[in-house]
Amino acid sequence: MRTSTFRDLFILLVIGVGLFLGGYLLVKKIGRSDFDLSFKVSYEQEEKLGNLFKDLIWDQFPTEKDNAADSALQQIKDRLIKALDTTAYRYQFTIIKNEQINAFTIPGGNIYVYSGLMKAAESPEEVAAVLAHEMGHAEKRHVVTKLMKELSVTAIVTILSGGDPSTLTQILRSIIGNTFDREQESKADQFALELLEKAKISPKSLGRFFERLNEKNLDYDENLEILMTHPHNDKRIDQVRKYKTKNDFKPEPFQIDWKKVQGSL
Amino acid sequence: MEFYPLQQPEEIAEREKEDAMGAYLMMFAAVAIGLPLPIINLIASVIYYFINRKKSKFIHFHSLQALLSNIPTTLINWVAVIWGVTIFLREDWVITQEFWAYLIFAGACTFLYFIISIIAAYKARQGKMYYFLLFGKIAYEVAYRVKPADAQSTEPVNKPPF
Numbered sequence: 001m002r003t004s005t006f007r008d009l010f011i012l013l014v015i016g017v018g019l020f021l022g023g024y025l026l027v028k029k030i031g032r033s034d035f036d037l038s039f040k041v042s043y044e045q046e047e048k049l050g051n052l053f054k055d056l057i058w059d060q061f062p063t064e065k066d067n068a069a070d071s072a073l074q075q076i077k078d079r080l081i082k083a084l085d086t087t088a089y090r091y092q093f094t095i096i097k098n099e100q101i102n103a104f105t106i107p108g109g110n111i112y113v114y115s116g117l118m119k120a121a122e123s124p125e126e127v128a129a130v131l132a133h134e135m136g137h138a139e140k141r142h143v144v145t146k147l148m149k150e151l152s153v154t155a156i157v158t159i160l161s162g163g164d165p166s167t168l169t170q171i172l173r174s175i176i177g178n179t180f181d182r183e184q185e186s187k188a189d190q191f192a193l194e195l196l197e198k199a200k201i202s203p204k205s206l207g208r209f210f211e212r213l214n215e216k217n218l219d220y221d222e223n224l225e226i227l228m229t230h231p232h233n234d235k236r237i238d239q240v241r242k243y244k245t246k247n248d249f250k251p252e253p254f255q256i257d258w259k260k261v262q263g264s265l
Numbered sequence: 266m267e268f269y270p271l272q273q274p275e276e277i278a279e280r281e282k283e284d285a286m287g288a289y290l291m292m293f294a295a296v297a298i299g300l301p302l303p304i305i306n307l308i309a310s311v312i313y314y315f316i317n318r319k320k321s322k323f324i325h326f327h328s329l330q331a332l333l334s335n336i337p338t339t340l341i342n343w344v345a346v347i348w349g350v351t352i353f354l355r356e357d358w359v360i361t362q363e364f365w366a367y368l369i370f371a372g373a374c375t376f377l378y379f380i381i382s383i384i385a386a387y388k389a390r391q392g393k394m395y396y397f398l399l400f401g402k403i404a405y406e407v408a409y410r411v412k413p414a415d416a417q418s419t420e421p422v423n424k425p426p427f
Contacts, residue, residue, distance in 0.1 A: 004402065
């Protein structure tokens with residue numbers, strides 16, 4: 001082959017790589033972390049949808065308010081939100097009185113944590129890690145994506161314009177009980193690890209909590225709902241272990257009397 | 266390596282110019298039929314090439330250039346189709362940034378290919394050569410190189426008796 005043929009081949013490769021990188025940078029610049037089904041539902045619609053579910057939860061689940069645990073949760077929330085660069089959500093964290101060890105996110109940045117989880121956590125950092133993971137699901141719009149998959153846009157619009165409460169309850173059950181897929185869990189983990197580091201909370205807390213629960217799960221405990229909804233396989237635990245914080249990272253522990261918090265539940 | 270001399274526009278018949286142009290334009294119709302399976306245009310190019318290559322060296326060159334330049338675009342678009350189908354078959358339908366970037370890349374490549382094909386078709390209609398990067402050189406070499414078989418065939422078959 002002639003030299004000029006190789007030169008042409010090289011130029012074509014450069015053009016190809018250039019076009020691909022150009023496309024990638026363009027996608028990055030547009031800034032959607034996931035171009036998925038969720039973009040069909042606006043943040044305003046999501047907030048409205050969240051409000052409907054909030055009312056339903058308010059009616060169906062007893063919640064903890066104005067006690068040491070609630071104020072601890074608000075402290076954790078403030079630290080995490082301060083570490084977020086930007087967010088389209090007005091986050092609300094609420095404790096549900098229930099012995100199960102679980103946490104879930106509903107549309108509109110509303111995150112619920114069970115009192116059972118607060119009791120099982122050995123420190124506020126561990127709760128922060130679970131909440132950061134749930135915020136990951138919200139920020140990556142996994143909840144809306146899942147709803148879109150199950151319901152379609154038309155159904156969501158119908159619900160927003162005054163849906164049937166029994167349908168809403170059914171959907172809520174599905175949100176609480178269903179798992180996200182492995183890729184979504186992994187993305188939420190990655191989000192949580194980065195957020196925890198920014199919030200000066202040790203990212204290791206995420207792995208520690210789940211590993212302990214995994215061990216506990218060997219003696220079957222029916223309250224370990226979170227392991228059903230958040231299956232932590234080896235790959236994900238590995239992801240947490242491998243996460244490297246910056247060299248100058250120094251965790252700042254919460255000034256919370258955790259025993260007192262657990263006592264108030 | 267020896268090559269046949271290039272004909273100049275005035276030496277090329279109108280019919281030849283039209284056939285050479287057709288190699289590029291036919292692909293547009295084939296693309297429209299082939300969507301979303303970007304294979305029809307390649308098949309059409311192959312058929313067009315084998316039907317027309319013997320007509321003249323000018324047509325041979327253009328139809329081969331159209332065929333060769335079709336291959337990378339077809340492959341790129343095929344990857345996009347297969348990738349898209351795997352996303353569709355998965356449960357969550359999550360479309361990653363990488364896939365969007367690839368779609369933009371495939372779209373840009375196809376657009377670029379359309380533009381140069383239109384230019385090539387226009388030049389071919391005028392009876393001019395137009396060389397694409399890499400494919401132009403290969404097509405020229407295949408169409409215009411003097412092959413040993415050609416040299417033998419130049420010997421007259423009918424000879425006088427003495």
